Structure formats: C-alpha cells, structure tokens
C-alpha cells in the first residue's frame with residue numbers, strides 16, 4: 001500500500017498520473033507533485049520490499065526537482081519487474097474537494113495501465129471528498145492511497 005499527501009497552492013498544475021485536471025490550485029512539491037503517481041510508487045515498492053520513494057528519489061537531491069513523476073513511476077515499475085514480480089492489480093483513492101476526478105478517471109486509469117504495462121481492468125481509481133473536514137476537506141491538500149497485488153514469478 002502507498003499513501004501520499006500534497007498541499008494545494010495557486011499557480012501549480014493539478015496532475016494525477018500525468019493527467020492534468022482543470023483546477024485553480026495544484027499540488028505543491030519538489031517534483032511535479034503528482035500525488036497519485038507517488039502513492040502508486042510506494043505501493044509497488046513496498047509490496048516488493050524494495051524500499052520507498054523517499055529513499056529512491058530523496059527530495060534533497062536536486063536531480064529530482066520538478067521531476068516528471070510518471071518517469072519515476074516507470075523506473076519503479078521496472079525495478080519491481082526486474083526483481084521478479086508481476087503486478088496483478090492496483091486500486092487507488094484520490095481525496096480532494098476539487099476538482100472532480102470522475103470526468104478524467106478513464107484517462108488516469110489508461111495512463112497508469114500504460115506505465116505499469118497491465119490491462120486497463122487491472123487498474124482502478126476512485127475520487128472522494130473530505131466532506132469539508134480536515135486539510136483535504138478544507139481544500140488545503142489532496143491525498144492519494146493505492147493498494148496493489150504482486151505475484152512472484154516462478155523462475
């Protein structure tokens with residue numbers, strides 16, 4: 001499982017799995033702030049016991065500044081595959097007050113399926129709100145959760 005949270009700020013793009021959503025605010029972050037890509041990376045790395053995103057791509061390292069998180073996700077997926085694991089499925093939840101996830105959900109699923117090299121029906125993404133409560137509910141942050149199932153290859 002993976003979890004991530006980013007502050008929302010003006011003059012930032014709101015990006016989920018590389019897909020830009022129309023929004024007055026976007027994710028603040030050292031990289032592009034792609035909260036969903038980050039949660040998916042941690043889910044994959046954790047399930048394969050290969051470390052976590054903070055270890056592999058430390059925010060103190062200048063080479064990851066404004067990094068394209070989908071490229072980092074591709075690196076993680078490759079690492080997991082090379083360690084002998086196959087992704088069976090992955091499910092995600094993105095929580096924010098706005099924008100709405102549903103209008104862009106299929107694009108987001110397609111982007112994840114492509115980078116993870118799995119069928120579309122192995123990837124799902126759900127949008128939730130914070131019901132006005134906490135940093136998500138107050139529109140200050142966006143949170144993503146991801147859970148995945150990996151299978152170890154026999155040989």
Ligand code: MG
Nearest residue numbers: 004005035038
């Ligand atoms: Mg992050």
